[in-house]
Amino acid sequence: xxxxxxxxRYVVDVTFGIIVPxxxxxxDPLILKQSPPITCGSPLLGISTAYYVYPAVGIGILTLSLxxxxxxxxxxxxxxxxxxxxxxxxxxxxxxLPLVIFGFPAWLAAYVYGRNAKEAWQQAxxxxxxxxxxxxxxxxxxxxxxxxxxxxFLLKNLFPPVVVQTCPDV
Numbered sequence: 001x002x003x004x005x006x007x008x009r010y011v012v013d014v015t016f017g018i019i020v021p022x023x024x025x026x027x028d029p030l031i032l033k034q035s036p037p038i039t040c041g042s043p044l045l046g047i048s049t050a051y052y053v054y055p056a057v058g059i060g061i062l063t064l065s066l067x068x069x070x071x072x073x074x075x076x077x078x079x080x081x082x083x084x085x086x087x088x089x090x091x092x093x094x095x096x097l098p099l100v101i102f103g104f105p106a107w108l109a110a111y112v113y114g115r116n117a118k119e120a121w122q123q124a125x126x127x128x129x130x131x132x133x134x135x136x137x138x139x140x141x142x143x144x145x146x147x148x149x150x151x152x153f154l155l156k157n158l159f160p161p162v163v164v165q166t167c168p169d170v
Contacts (some may be wrong), residue, residue: 013112016105017061017113020105021057021105022057025166026169037153052148053095054155055148055151056151057088059144060084060088060091060113060153064116067081067120068087075124076124078120078121078122078124079113079137081117082140085113085140086113086114086117092106096110124136
């Protein structure tokens with residue numbers, strides 16, 4: 001069972017699930033934006049990755065905010081929210097991997113989203129059978145990926161990538 005929500009847990013969830021991801025995206029020097037000479041001026045995960053990450057993080061933050069402020073009425077949506085949080089967990093882990101040591105903010109975000117995914121799953125409507133709940137989780141995953149895909153194409157068409165410097169041939 002999930003431990004009761006405490007004030008400290010709420011602060012950790014808001015800090016590492018909402019504030020830190022926004023700050024990391026804003027100040028990102030290496031993963032999504034043009035990078036220093038060590039990567040020849042290209043982002044480590046490629047320019048197109050930013051078009052996926054920005055909408056995914058935004059949707060994840062909105063969902064987490066709703067979940068943290070929501071009441072009992074969200075219980076029936078628990079499995080759906082669990083799918084969204086599960087996708088957020090995987091995204092945060094992928095973003096944290098290239099930074100190894102300095103990826104801890106992404107790993108903490110992954111922890112927050114993973115913990116909330118587990119809690120949402122546990123609070124899912126108890127009358128629903130497991131198969132139905134799994135379908136709701138899958139619907140949450142597909143919902144986030146679908147909105148992110150739409151956001152990806154909107155951002156890519158509205159904000160085409162800047163010309164990236166290439167490394168000189170040595």
